[in-house]
Amino acid sequence: MADPAPKRRRMTKGMYILPSLFTTANMAFGFYAILQVMYASTAEYWHLDDAAKAIGFAVLFDGLDGRIARMTGTTSDFGRELDSLADVITFGVAPAMLAWTWGFHLMPPVLLTEWHEWHLKLTQVGAIACFLFLMAGASRLARFNITSNPQPSNPGRPGKKYFVGMPIPAGAGVIAAVVHFEAGEPIALWYTALTWVAMVAAVGYLMVSTWRFYSFKDIDFGTRRPFRLIVLMAGLFALIWFFSRQVLFAIALLYMFSGILWRLQWIFRRRNQPPPPAYKELSQLS
Secondary structure (H helix, E strand, C coil): CCCCHHHHHHHHHHHHHHHHHHHHHHHHHHHHHHHHHHHCCCCCCHHHHHHHHHHHHHHHHHHHHHHHHHHHCCCCHHHHHHHHHHHHHHHHHHHHHHHHHHHHHCCCCCCCCHHHHHHHHHHHHHHHHHHHHHHHHHHHHHHHHHCCCCCCCCCCCCCCCEEECCCHHHHHHHHHHHHHHCCCCCCCCHHHHHHHHHHHHHHHHHHHCCCEEECCCCCCCCCCCCHHHHHHHHHHHHHHHHCHHHHHHHHHHHHHHHHHHHHHHHHHHHHHCCCCHHHHHHHHHC
């Protein structure tokens, strides 16, 4: 009778490879997005839309690799490190290049006027903002890797239900969703470019902040009655399929502003709470 142990070992190795395949797909989409950004020009700006779509698919694969690893019990230090390196490329370098090319590099400069000089300065400011976005994303990943149980500064139980700071895939998703909403057509107005500078910088700040963002990790697909969840997911995928530009834009901005709204709610709640007794006694003595 043949020993089943070698077969089990091969199956175990295959299960460990499966999450890494999704991580590799994530990295491949990031590399494809970078290539599309390099191919883009004012005449062929649709390459930028393709880059935004590739980042969107990478967000999907990034969410699947971790969930599959947890479901199959195949999490490993190698998988975590590979995932972080892939995220730096796909959700750091690729969206930073996309944000700079779409928002600043392909703006139509007007020669023989003062606007040409301002265009050069705005391009430089945009490059700084996009680099800060990249640095913020890399710092967010480093903090996530070394922190076992991060505590959000605004209320909410720490753990798998919340992220501390906006995750880098969500930050990249905001950049990609805005570009996809415009079908890749570059910015042409200086005040729109200034707004884009502020938005890119704001996304970078949210990634390194200690504000809480919902993680979706408490969603259990193994429940006995996942019918409602399946219907909801099917409806969402249908909306994305037919109205991807509007739906993805709305989802990205809603997720971004959810962390801001939770933070504001905490600030107003803290102001309305009465001070502790010790604080009251000190204020009376003074």
